[in-house]
Amino acid sequence: METTGTRRSLAWLVGIWALTRVVLLLFVFKVYAFPGPDVTSDVSVIYQGWYEVLRTGTFPLDDVTWQYPPAAALAILSPALVFWLDYTSAFFVLCFAADLVVLLLLLYAGLRSGRTSRGAWVWVVGVPLLGPTVYARYDVMVTGVAVAALLAGARYPRVMGALTAFGAMLKVWPVLLLVAARRRGSWVWAALTAGVLAALFALAMPGAFAFLTFQRDRGTEVESLGALVFHVARQYGWDGQVLLNYGSVEFLGPYVDVVSTAALVLSGLAFGWLLVWRLRARSFHVHTLADGAFVAVLMFVTTSRVISPQYMVWLVGLAAVCLCFRESRMGVPVGLVLVASFVTVLEFPVWFSHVVASDGLGVTLLFLRNGLLILAALLAARELWRSTVPLPTPPPVPTESPRLRETSLPS
DSSP: OHHHHHHHHHHHHHHHHHHHHHHHHHHHTTSSOOSSSOTTHIIIIIIHHHHHHHTTTSOOTTOTTOOSOTTHHHHHHGGGGSTTSOHHHHHHHHHHHHHHHHHHHHHHHHTSTTBOTHHHHHHHHHHHHTGGGGGGSTHHHHHHHHHHHHHHHTTOHHHHHHHHHHHHHHHSGGGGGGGGOOOHHHHHHHHHHHHHHHHHHHHHSTTTTTHHHHHHTOOEETTSTTHHHHHHHGGGTOOOEEEEETTEEEEESTTHHHHHHHHHHHHHHHHHHHHHHHHHOOOOOTTHHHHHHHHHHHHHHHHSSOOOTTHHHHHHHHHHHHTTBTTOOOHHHHHHHHHHHHHHHIIIIITHHHHHHTOHHHHHHHHHHHHHHHHHHHHHHHHHHHHHSOOOOOOOOOOOOHHHHHHHSOO
């Protein structure tokens, strides 16, 4: 009976995945129009433009919107593998394939002893909550690499290290997967893989690390936590502007540099907390690797100067890995991330014009989404600390010796 119930649950899971992904494909292929601005233009215009430049053997050095590590070139060039389709269609198909790979990894992990299919359900439900943006950015590919790295971590630390380094060379953030890694093999293989890839790209293609300058010059994006300062300030006469800058819609004007610096300080404080936690943690469980990675990336996303909608794909993927483990206590933070994902699709693309205008609806959506992320980060950090850092041992209560008690008795 238990086997029958498991098969029925898997059938529902796969069926819902297939149905929701068909709907996403219908939106990105424009069989049906999704509300708001066209999210696929990044693929048909920006990615394809980069593709044409990368094919010549160099990075797009004259384009400040290229803000990615060198291995990102592989993701941009990957549609060439599906040579019978045009670039945009091939990209969507590859994102769909990456989505399927993540599902299979989570299903395989969930069927092992001590695991659960909750993680696969998080992925099945979480991805469509973000709308067609998931298939219109290469982040789902990076998330697939990160999920594979975390699931390999416990038994194959070298594989985890190599995959983590490859993911970091695709889009930096997977380096945070190592925050709870204890096996030396993970760190050694991450360093070796990153070094080899960096050397190969530096020698083979000019401008492999120009993205570092472009990232440094970014401002405060309108969907970020710091942007709430200016959304409110516009109601009281702040005279800055909202413009497309460095590939995203950002605030430009008085005090933007101050808020951007404050965001960097917050990120620094978050990483400081992670360092203190890592030094004090003693009880490492089978799920701690995934929990630590989830907390680290959640803190990074929440405090970043930019919170693009596709960043939520990272969180959904890591949240899914956490809940593959029965003992993980990240259920509530994961639920908050899923709700935040739904609010994200409302603020972009559905009502993005209201966000840009800083009107009541747009500001409310941002306060809600960013508030959910803050709450999720705080609760997740608390659970991580409680499950790994031992409570201080209270000092022993002094007791009187028998001889002293006899001396103190009245005669």
